[in-house]
Amino acid sequence: MPKKDYYEILGVPRNASEDEIKAAYKRLVKEWHPDKQPEERKKYAEQKFKEIQEAYEVLSDPQKRAMYDKFGYVGEGIPHEYHYTTTGSGFGFEDIFRDFFNDDIFNIFFGDQRTQTRTRTTSRRSPRRGEDIQLDVSVTERDVFTGKVVTLEYERYETCEHCHGEGVEPGSRSVTCSKCHGTGVVREERRTPFGVFINQYTCDVCGGVGTVPGEVCRVCHGIGRVRRKSSVIFDVPAGVDDGQVFRIPRKGNAGLYGGEYGDLYVKIHVQRTSGLRREGDDIIVDAKVDYVTAILGGKITVTLPNGEAVEVEVPSGTQPGDRITVRGKGFPSQRTSRRGNLVVNLNVEIPRKVSKKEKELLEEIARIRGVEF
Ligand SMILES: [Zn+2]
Ligand SMILES: [Zn+2]
Structure with a gap:
């Protein structure tokens, strides 16, 4: 097994920043995605894709990354003093290395002069659950009041009906794997x-079968x-909140290989x-209140996104920043049948300009109140 240079695989320098690595990864994954390859290149692309991952x-x-940099290359051999020990206080290097790789790639290990070996035989053909899918659904504020069926x-990928998800042409016979000669x-x-490192891994061609x-x-x-168009009718409940996520099972x-369907997640915007x-x-909601209304009292109207006009009583003597709560005029609740409240922040507006007549009257008020002007 040739040693793997992860930097080379991603085509980045050894001092590459996290962003550079991420960018290279994104580009390569797109380029080598097996689903986008012509049939004859698929196997190779799969290999390449795995390497990139x-x-x-x-x-x-x-x-x-620090560990990888230290050991040069991981998975083929590690310095003597780091050998996995089954006694000891739970320091399992195997576990650390297992974290390094996903099950497909982790197999490897280990050995010293006594040439002990360990092998994990996860079959590539063991059932694997399908990926989850996330969809974004946009609704209006009006929809929040009524709910909406979308x-x-x-x-998505659906199980191939022709082979029942087995991947094998019905009626075709199996042949011995040429890479592992049938041993898996x-x-x-x-x-x-x-020391001598024994590198033993599940055959990647037949998946250990x-x-x-x-x-x-x-x-x-x-x-x-196989990839198919699919559709689901989804009932967006009234009272739904921005960013809320719903799970639709299966x-x-x-x-893969008879594994379960993944779930669909619907994110609401x-x-x-x-x-x-x-x-x-x-x-x-912030509402403007004329200074006269604030002094004398009166009414203002707030229009909700569902078109509902709510009349709000402004008491006389209202101060700037006062809040008025109108019960039951908020959004519908998803948990109860009641609605939330409408909270109105009253911003008292002082006019920048007044008419001649208004000025005369205000001067009169000023005299009554003993205010100098
Ligand atoms: Zn099939
Ligand atoms: Zn094989």
Whole structure:
């Protein structure tokens, strides 16, 4: 097994910043995504894709990256004093390394002069749950009052009906895997100053099964699932809040090798157009009140996003910044049948200009109140 240079795989210098690594990863993952490859390149692309994932997993994590930098290359051999020990206080290097890799790649290990080996045989063909999918749904503030039924149309992987998700063309026979010669395990030795390292891993061609299908499914090309248009009717409840996420079970991608479907997550975005604020189920709104209304008392009207006009009583002697709460005129609650409250912040407005007549009257008031002007 040639040693892997994660920096080389991602095409970044050894002193690359986190952002550079991330950018390189994003670009490469797009470029090498197996689903976007022509049939004859798929196998190679899969390999490449895995390598990119593996490299990113290590280099994107400062701790893992530091370890990788220290040991040069991880997974093929580690210095003697770090050997895994089954006695000891729970310091399991294996566990640390398992964190390094996902199950597909972690297999490796270990050995010293006595050539002990450890092998994990997770089969690549063991059932794997499908990925979750997230969709964004935009609703208006008006919809928040009424609720809304939406039809979500999206693409997802569904289990291939032709091969029932097996990836094998029905009726085709299995043949012995040419890489592991049917053993399911690939074994490689490497001599180092620290000892002989036995590198033993589950065969990546047959996934440890020892056989490969003679013929892959001609519909899904061996993947066991196919991309399809899918739709779900989703009931956005009244009172929904911006950023709220709903889970719809089993509406994500089909699993692999008979694994379960993933889930669909629906994230709600409430378009803000009215300028009001929301606190829980309460509506907070700023309203202008004429200074005369503030002094004498009166009424103002607040229009809610659902078109409802709410008349608000302004008591005489209202001070700037006073709040008035109108019960039951907020957003509908998702938990109870009651609505939240409408909270009106009263901003008393002093006119910048007054008419001649108004000025005369104000001067009269000033004299009555003994105010100098
Ligand atoms: Zn094999
Ligand atoms: Zn199929």
